[in-house]
Amino acid sequence: MTRSFRPSRHRRPGGPKTNAEEIIQTARAAAQTRQQNYRARSLEIHGWICAKCAREFDESNLHLLTVHHRDGNHNNNPPDGSNWENLCAYCHDDEHSRGILADYLAGTK
Numbered sequence: 001m002t003r004s005f006r007p008s009r010h011r012r013p014g015g016p017k018t019n020a021e022e023i024i025q026t027a028r029a030a031a032q033t034r035q036q037n038y039r040a041r042s043l044e045i046h047g048w049i050c051a052k053c054a055r056e057f058d059e060s061n062l063h064l065l066t067v068h069h070r071d072g073n074h075n076n077n078p079p080d081g082s083n084w085e086n087l088c089a090y091c092h093d094d095e096h097s098r099g100i101l102a103d104y105l106a107g108t109k
């Protein structure tokens, strides 16, 4: 039985958000921005090409090109790109042990 325990209260339009909601949204947006920033920079510096298999990418499949951190540290993002390597999803998966990549990409490692 899956009935909602929430009382059917009318939401005040434009009412204040709870702090928790705001904090989660802010953190999520910041993490996303951080990730997009270094990815964009790495693509700019190293080009739209896999450093391992030399596969080239364009707008249609660019999402398959990922940024690998040479030292495995997500937070080490020098602006000169020296810690980044652009790897296609397959080579990136290969570079890491199976199963670890998911954690790595999710930033939980």
Ligand SMILES: [Zn+2]
Binding pocket: 050, 051, 052, 053, 054, 055, 087, 088, 089, 090, 091, 092
């Ligand atoms: Zn590759």
Ligand SMILES: [Zn+2]
Binding pocket: 067, 068, 069, 092, 095, 096, 104
């Ligand atoms: Zn990697």
